[in-house]
Structures are given as structure tokens and as C-alpha cells.
């Protein structure tokens with residue numbers, strides 16, 4: 329906690345600097361035009377070359393080829409020739425406030441770390457993030473403030489506290505998740521969870537830890553799903569085995585938060601998922617990350633990481649010693665198999681026209697929030713999706729899953745202006761999604777440097793947990 333008192337005093341300086349910057353003369357016009365870039369239209373699946381985006385206040389007023397969209401005479405014009413613009417990223421499965429450096433503990437969960445992590449997501453252009461199933465009480469206060477415009481960072485959504493079997497799966501060591509033993513108890517717990525916390529989604533864990541643990545029964549998760557649906561709350565499942573995934577679909581699950589990874593998905597699974605309109609998250613970055621760390625991760629040179637994550641943790645993750653330790657893990661071969669199955673299954677699911685949304689399980693040590701979402705897009709392309717499909721998965725599909733696609737998830741007239749301006753074309757190479765020029769949220773350019781938790785070259789001292797971001 330001591331660290332954060334420093335953060336507060338530095339923050340006061342930041343707010344002063346921020347308000348001076350806000351008084352630049354460009355406030356004379358409320359219309360901003362970004363012109364000359366390639367705009368990725370995720371609805372049509374086509375790029376618009378030499379485009380203009382007209383932004384008025386928080387909203388996109390027009391998008392199209394230069395000359396096809398009226399531009400007000402007094403607009404502030406920004407030349408973006410050579411750049412590519414994609415919508416803000418929508419992550420539907422990540423985690424918050426559980427990590428400090430290389431450690432992960434329930435005790436870490438607090439308001440400052442929720443803010444810190446919301447900032448990290450936004451730094452990388454993730455404008456929406458769904459915290460899936462292990463949120464403690466400070467999250468409700470944070471969400472109330474954020475939705476009232478009093479706290480910044482990526483827009484967060486919460487799965488509250490999820491449901492698992494008695495004596496069963498322990499998500500990240502978290503105590504206190506719901507563990508019903510009867511149908512009546514399961515229904516009552518759902519009603520209380522929804523009434524008390526108004527979660528945006530519910531989560532069930534259906535996982536026996538490779539035969540080691542009791543698993544939530546179909547009867548119980550069926551009741552949880554049914555009770556959630558009665559109150560218009562969708563239910564997502566953590567599950568990894570094909571037969572469990574099928575039964576969850578039969579019982580009405582809305583989305584699968586992980587790839588099936590015990591075997592290849594079969595025709596019955598694909599038909600069930602199609603008929604029931606289930607969304608799949610591939611969530612491959614965690615598995616691939618373990619393999620990458622064991623081989624010496626090449627992605628640790630991303631310039632955003634030292635700004636957002638402590639130097640000591642980055643040194644550890646990049647060390648020979650850590651690599652050797654990871655390479656010796658007896659589970660490594662199993663992880664490699666599961667990852668290969670996830671790649672295959674993701675390709676099959678995409679080919680069957682079953683919607684995928686971007687899930688990453690970011691938030692544990694070494695699973696960097698914000699950056700991990702870009703890595704997952706890379707893995708979707710490795711699985712066989714086109715870069716355009718990967719961008720659709722990461723944007724409009726998440727907005728559709730959360731039924732906010734009328735406002736978010738695409739760059740169209742009438743939508744909220746949340747976008748990422750890239751210095752290179754992600755359709756040519758999906759890893760270009762990380763070459764970020766600027767992030768815009770609610771029609772305003774985000775001050776990314778001010779979202780950093782650590783100063784560049786700070787040797788890991790916290791310098792800022794900014795409470796508010798531009799445009800909120």
C-alpha cells in the first residue's frame with residue numbers, strides 16, 4: 329500500500345499538466361477529421377482506402393472514402409496518410425487486480441489495482457474488457473464510478489463471482505466463489521448474485537482438473553444457466569473437454585471461455601454450437617505463452633511492457649534461469665498438445681461459421697493485460713483465420729456477444745468513436761496491430777503515456793495510477 333501514496337502525490341502533478349494540455353486552441357472546433365488512412369470496416373469485412381472519419385463529440389458522424397463524406401469547414405483535420413485504423417479491441421475474458429510482479433494472490437485485489445489494470449488494457453487499445461468471474465467487492469464501487477464518468481481506463485464489465493463444484497476447481501486460488509450442492513441452492517445463489525452485484529455475465533467452471541477434482545454437474549450448471557437467462561444475464565463456461573462442452577451447449581450456455589483441448593471437436597459439437605448460437609473464445613495466448621517462455625520469449629521487447637509492468641518481473645521472465653525452469657516443467661508436452669488441438673479446433677469452428685470472440689485470460693503473471701490481446705490476434709491468424717477475421721473477432725464479435733454492437737465494436741456513423749490508429753497495416757501482418765500511433769476513446773485521443781504505471785527507466789518504481797482518462 330505504501331507504493332500508492334507516492335502515486336497519489338505524483339498524480340496531482342499529472343492532473344495539472346493534463347488540464348494545461350486540454351486548453352490547446354483545438355477546442356475551438358468539436359469536429360475532428362482523421363483523413364487519408366485505411367479504415368478497417370469490420371462489418372463488411374473490407375478495408376476503406378484513403379478514408380476519412382468524421383468525429384463530433386464522442387460519436388462518429390461519417391466514415392467513407394475521401395470525398396464521399398461531408399467534412400465541416402471548421403473541423404480540426406488530422407493527416408493519417410499511411411496509417412490504418414481499427415476499432416477499439418473488445419476482450420471478453422480477462423482478469424484484474426490479482427497480480428503484483430510475478431506473484432498472484434487474492435489479497436492483492438483492490439481498487440488501485442483494478443484501475444492500474446484498466447489503464448494497461450486501454451494503453452494497448454483495449455477499450456472494453458470483461459473480467460470473468462473472480463471480482464471482489466471493490467469492483468462494484470469501481471464500476472459505479474466508471475459508469476458515472478468518474479474513473480477511466482478500459483470500460484470494464486464484471487462476471488461477479490462465478491460458480492464451481494463443492495471442493496472442486498479453484499480459480500487462481502480464489503476463495504469464496506459459489507459452490508452450490510443442490511438445484512435450489514444454485515438458483516438462490518444466482519438470484520442473490522444478480523440482485524446484489526448486477527453482474528454483466530455469470531461464469532461457471534466445469535473442470536475436473538484432469539480427473540483430480542469434483543466437477544459441477546449438468547443438473548447444477550443447467551439450473552445456473554436457466555436462472556441467469558430468466559433475468560436476462562448470459563452465462564459463460566470455463567471448460568476444456570469436448571463432452572462437457574457439448575452438455576453445456578445442450579443446457580443453453582451462451583459462450584465457451586476456452587477451446588476444447590482434450591480432442592478435436594466433432595460434427596456433433598459443431599452442429600450443437602451452430603444450432604444454439606454459441607460463441608467460442610479460443611483463449612490460446614496462455615498456453616502458447618507457457619511454450620514461448622520455455623523457449624525464451626521474443627515478445628518481451630515490446631515498448632509498452634516496461635511502462636506498464638514492473639522491471640523486476642520483466643527481467644525474471646526474460647532470464648535464462650526462468651526459461652530453463654519453464655522448459656523443465658513436466659506438463660510442457662501436455663501443454664504443447666493442448667495448444668495444437670486449440671489451433672485445430674479454432675480453425676474448424678471458424679470454418680463452420682460459429683462466432684469467435686476475443687478471450688485471453690490475461691492478468692496472471694507474465695500474461696500482460698492489453699498486450700496479450702494482441703498476441704491472441706496473432707494466434708488466431710496462426711490457427712488459419714485471415715487478419716481481417718482476427719480483427720473482427722477482436723472487435724465487433726465481442727460487442728455483439730455483449731449486445732452493445734449498436735454503439736461499439738465497429739467504425740460506422742452513429743457509433744462511439746473508439747479506435748486505434750496504427751503505424752502499419754495489420755492486414756499485411758497481424759502483429760502490426762501492436763504498432764500503435766494513438767488510441768482514441770469517446771472521440772478523444774488518449775494520453776497513453778499518462779496511463780503508464782512505471783516511468784520509462786524507473787527501475788520499477790510506481791509513478792502514476794491515473795484515476796481518470798481523457799474523455800471520461
Ligand SMILES: [Zn+2]
Nearest residue numbers: 421422460689
Ligand atoms: Zn480466465
